[in-house]
Amino acid sequence: MKRDQSAALFTANSRLIPGGTVSLNRKVEPLIAFARGKGASLWDVDGNRYTDYHAGFAPYLLGHADPEVEAAVMQSMQEGWTLAGSGTTPWEGRAADLLCQCVPNLEQVQFATTGSEATYHALRLSRAFTGKDHVAVMQGGYNGWHDEVACNVMTPLGAIGPRISRGEYPFIPMSAGMPEGVENRVHVLNFNDLEAVEWAFSTYPVACLISEPILQNIGIVKPKPGYWEGVRELCDRYGVVWVMDEVKTGFRHHIGGYQSLAGLKPDLSVFGKAIANGYPLGAIGGKAEIMELFNHPEPAKRVMIAGTYNGHPIVMAAAIATMEKLLRDGAEIYPRLERLGARMEAGLSAIFAERGVTATVARQGSAFCAYFMDHAPVDWHDIAENHDMAFDVKYRTALIEKGVYHFPLPTKQGSVSAAHTEDDIDQTLSATKVVLREIMA
Ligand SMILES: Cc1ncc(COP(=O)(O)O)c(C=O)c1O
Structure with a gap:
């Protein structure tokens, strides 16, 4: 993906904003300047589109700009x-x-x-x-x-x-x-x-x-x-x-x-x-x-x-x-989020097994995280001792290049929103297959 405008904006903003962004935990590689969000999608200033699972650190339960x-x-x-x-x-x-x-x-x-x-x-x-x-x-x-x-x-x-x-x-x-x-x-x-x-x-x-x-x-x-x-x-x-x-x-x-x-x-x-x-x-x-x-x-x-x-x-x-909206439609929204989350969990688990990647997808409803270890963690020590952090970053970064946005730091939770569709999940799973083939080659 070309990100010339993103790079230019980071350089320009860094002149007056220390670090170039107003929340420095957002300064992660690849450096991307985002411009617009709608439903399950994000667009950066270069016009690249991403299916978003970061959701701005999770608030967009109904999707962007509901x-x-x-x-x-x-x-x-x-x-x-x-x-x-x-x-x-x-x-x-x-x-x-x-x-x-x-x-x-x-x-x-x-x-x-x-x-x-x-x-x-x-x-x-x-x-x-x-x-x-x-x-x-x-x-x-x-x-x-x-x-x-x-x-x-x-x-x-x-x-x-x-x-x-x-x-x-x-x-x-x-x-x-x-x-x-x-x-x-x-x-x-x-x-x-x-x-x-x-x-x-x-x-x-x-x-x-x-x-x-x-x-x-x-x-x-x-x-x-x-x-x-x-x-x-x-x-x-x-x-x-x-x-x-x-x-x-x-x-x-x-x-x-x-x-x-x-x-x-x-x-x-x-x-x-x-x-x-x-x-x-x-x-x-x-x-x-x-x-x-x-x-x-x-x-x-x-x-x-x-x-x-x-x-x-x-x-x-x-x-x-x-x-x-949640009081009116929650009986439809929450089961739907659960179904989408379950589809993601089952799809990812099958792909990891097929590719021989040791992984466990931990999930609660629409929130999920793929750990590259053989069980769901019980505490931080379990993660720090067993999760393959370097592989996690490689995996997330490669997905971003395929238009699937996960925050590119290890263990950061993914969020499905009510605006995601089954097609979004399936396309993400297809991208995951390609990414694993590439990074394991
Ligand atoms: C569990 C939890 N508590 C508190 C906060 C702080 O919220 P805010 O970033 O809106 O100050 C966060 C932010 O990520 C959080 O995840």
Whole structure:
């Protein structure tokens, strides 16, 4: 594929933007400048078309530029919905109502602009509620870019050592510039390991445990049966707030989030991404006794929530349209996503077997990840020890050249959207066959 315009744009943008892009995790080879998305397709500035499985790190559940969501956004602008920055609005009430309808576990909700803001608020609420300071996170989990959660995702094993249950991994920050002492309050635990959770809760004054219910920033790492039920029990026993980070799982696997699918009851939950089908929204919700701290009558006990763009009308319009569509058509959309995901899983598994590639396709509904190892992983150590990372990158990069866009870093989750068709999946499978033949030659 020719990408002269992409290269030129990266060079031009690099003059004023450090690194040439506004989110530096997007700076991956091949360097591509994307211009347009519609349905299951992306186009770059050179006019190349890709069937998209990255979905901008997963928000586009309904596909790019879903007509109903776009119409609602346009209508909000035509009707002059505004953000006065004062008082409330009808649409934030409507969005809250819909979110609580979708996720029955939520008694109250609040809105911010990003998933990271929502997880930040979850930490503050938990500390204010428990009077404790420490936080438990998972090795291999991602919960946003702020201090205390921006750590230990795809950490080299050389930095964290062997798998450990009665103990924690060293805190490996993903950013320079964090204040000293963060590492003393954050405990990075082995996923799928109740002994590690109990060890942390009995050793430190832990305010909250925050985790994705399925680790979807290292592919698809599912909880073992009984793991989350055990975490619930330990949180109750030790007075720890359980924060379920549903920024990636929420609305993708079930309209009520993974918690509804699995019958789980976290204390707080955070949402983002698919809730507004690609418009910038973060949401936090859960038990009223915790959420009410945002409105505590005593200022010293009140948890601050503010944000010039919280409840922005365009974003609220997108969220309302997305949730209304999922409430109306979810009975058709979710089974369809499951069928498309299953078609991808079965097709990829057959192709890998046919070509003699050791691989396991892990999947939850429309989200999937091909691991080049002989079993589905249970935690980050399992992946780091067994997954062929170099082959994964080669595979993704070769697919991109055939017009199939997966994020070209190892273990990044693929997302099928409601706009994908069976034909899209079949064409992707055909491209996969060609790519494997080429890279194994
Ligand atoms: C599970 C999870 N939590 C939180 C976040 C942060 O969301 P945002 O990028 O909107 O700040 C992400 C982003 O990828 C995520 O995957």
